[in-house]
Amino acid sequence: MVKLNLRLAVAGIGLVAASAFAADKVEITVDAQKPGPVINKNVYGQFAEHLGAGIYGGLWVGTDSKIPNTRGWRNDVVGALKSLKVPLVRWPGGCFADEYHWREGIGPRDQRPVKVNTNWGGVEESNAVGTHEFFDLAEMLGADTYINGNLGTGSPQEMAEWLEYMTGESKSTLAEMRRKNGRDKPFKVDYFTIGNEAWGCGGNMTPEHYTNLYKQTAAFLKTPKHNTPKLIASGGTTGHEEWTEYLSANVKPEWSLRMDAISFHFYTLPTNDWKVKGLATGFPEKEWISTFKQTLRMDGFVADAKKTLDKNDPEKKVGFYVDEWGTWYDVEPGTNSGFLYQQNSLRDALVAATNFNIFHKYADRVHMTNIAQMVNVLQAMILTKDDKMILTPTYYAFDLYKPFQDATSLPTNITHNTTYTLGDVSVPGVNASAARGKDGKVYVALVNTNPKEAVEVTVNVAGTKVSGAKGRVLTSQLMDAHNTFEKPDAIKPAPFSASAKDGKLSVKLPAKSVVVVAAE
Incomplete structure (x- = not known):
């Protein structure tokens, strides 16, 4: 031996x-x-939604906080994420994205409207973190940006104007508004998606209805050629796999239409039961093995999508982005059920690594994934409590796999x-x-x-x-x-x-x- x-x-x-x-x-x-094929660094992408303490408290504490921060962002958390070499961040949702109106998150923070986060806990949303704050975070991390547009309660006009506000170089009213709000240079938008989970919280749509809305909206999303984001269609999840088939068969490149990728969501539940999902800690061995049985389904979902895309897109122009994935357990006792706060164990690290190995296998189609989520929500990298911070086993799984970013x-x-x-x-x-x-x-x-x-x-x-x-x-x-x-x-x-x-x-x-x- x-x-x-x-x-x-x-x-x-x-x-x-x-x-x-x-x-x-x-x-x-x-x-x-x-x-x-090269394993795109963005396979190791992250996701930060306005959900519980995923942003407020976990990442953003405000400029007046006693917790050490840079322009409102926690120094300890940002430092840990920089060490992890986070390649990309998706924002502002999630289900939250389809109720988010970007104009409410710009200008003086004390003048921004306070809304109610109807998706996650019914708590007040101060809009303290908006477009400028998000890009500030991304630039501190050196990460690519993934903006989720509002299709559910928004419009093609709202998304088109948001893109103009972010990327405009002329002296248009929107570009000048951005400059007035403190940003002269356009923001770099790397990815933009039209809606989120349109089959569910994003509007309860059919693939046919969403595809028509996608085509309509995509025709109006225009940016400078050197700052053109990859355009993503909101795809399916388990039980809605037909979305990949319908979108790839019915959205064909035309002079005014692009679709660079189709998204997909899949969460690992030990019990495969949304009513009683299972415990994050203190679980029996039967939930250990069932967790891996469930997470290994990812291979089949990606394999089926690859087969579909190879048929409908043989030139491989369309990527398959798993832009929400991870473990989902019952929330920790005593916490707000709408905040999705759960502990993170060795099991989660093995789940993450298993999925990484699957994504590597299909690197020709899987160019991006986003674990849900970055801080304090579901399978988080980091958990915070007041001024304290801990790194989770999932954080360390991502750390172990850093050499695979942009590797062959x-x-x-x-x-x-x-x-x-x-x-x-x-x-x-x-x-x-x-x-x-x-x-x-x-x-x-x-x-x-x-x-x-x-x-x-x-x-x-x-x-x-x-x-x-x-x-x-x-x-x-x-x-x-x-x-x-x-x-x-x-x-x-x-x-x-x-x-x-x-x-x-x-x-x-x-x-x-x-x-x-x-x-x-």
Whole structure:
């Protein structure tokens, strides 16, 4: 057995005994001689909606706050997100977007109208964070911008004027209004979508009705040629997969019409029941395995969409953007049910990594995804409480996968895979992906979904002489290991290294773990 140097900083985790590993090795072949499509950095995109403390309190505290901030944005949270190299932020929603009127979020903040957030908790919306504030955040992060237009209660005119306000270079009234509000240089709008969840909270529409509205609206969304956002159609979700088929078959490029991508939403619920979704912590093992059974459905959804788009768009002009995804549990006891605040555990990190591996597999179509959401909402990167902040296991999953941003995907094949079974439910034991990073190194990502048994994995990087690998591992003794404000470092990545024999890596993958290594 090849010697493996494994140093785990997680409390209570030591070297895994050799007897704990399966007798048969899982074999993974990475073909470094056949590079695939580039994994767009925006596959690691984020989502910030006006929802609970997702923005107010979690990101924005205002310029008068005692919490250290820059122009109202929390320094600690922004610093952590910058370290994560957040590539893109989607704003202002979500369901909130289809009730958001951009003119209410510009000008002096003390003069902006106070509204009621009817979607999320019925709380007051001060409009303190609007267009200028959002772009300020994006520029601090160095992130691309994704604006969600209001189709539900808005109009083509409202969206067209918003784009002119943001991107106009002339002395038009709207461009001059932007300058009066403190921004001389146009904002850079990278992505713009027409509506959100038009099948549901965005208007309860049919694909046919939405497609006609999309065509009408898209015809009027005009910007300077060098500041033209990719235009996204609001697509389907589970049970509404036909939206991808209808949109891609009926929106064809014309001189005044574009559709650069179709969106898709899918959330992982342990129970697959919206009434009782399951606990974020303290859950039984049956909800651990059911969570992975549910999240692995993503592969089928993306595969079906790719098949549809390859048929209707063989030139691959239309992307498939999973612009809402992540785990959705019952809210934490004692919190507002409309704020969608949930704790975040090791399970969430493995769910994120599993989805990353799926997105890498379909990098030719999946050019962007947005986890829901960035701070304090659903599967968040960061949780805050007053002036305190903690990084979640999902944050660390994103951190481990940073080398995959704009990396070149490499074909990856798994043979002799293990199967994790509990009762009548079974899921693949290991999932993986690989890519050549911008630094030239080959990176391999591995997930072991089995919460009890470690596994020995042999990795053959064809076309590359491998003498070892170094990286990091995220694991713990507990399935629901998580950080708290009292113990903010209960779980975090630890160094991980593996040696090689005959050019093949031998990786001892701990139970319930994520490992990302660079081959040497």
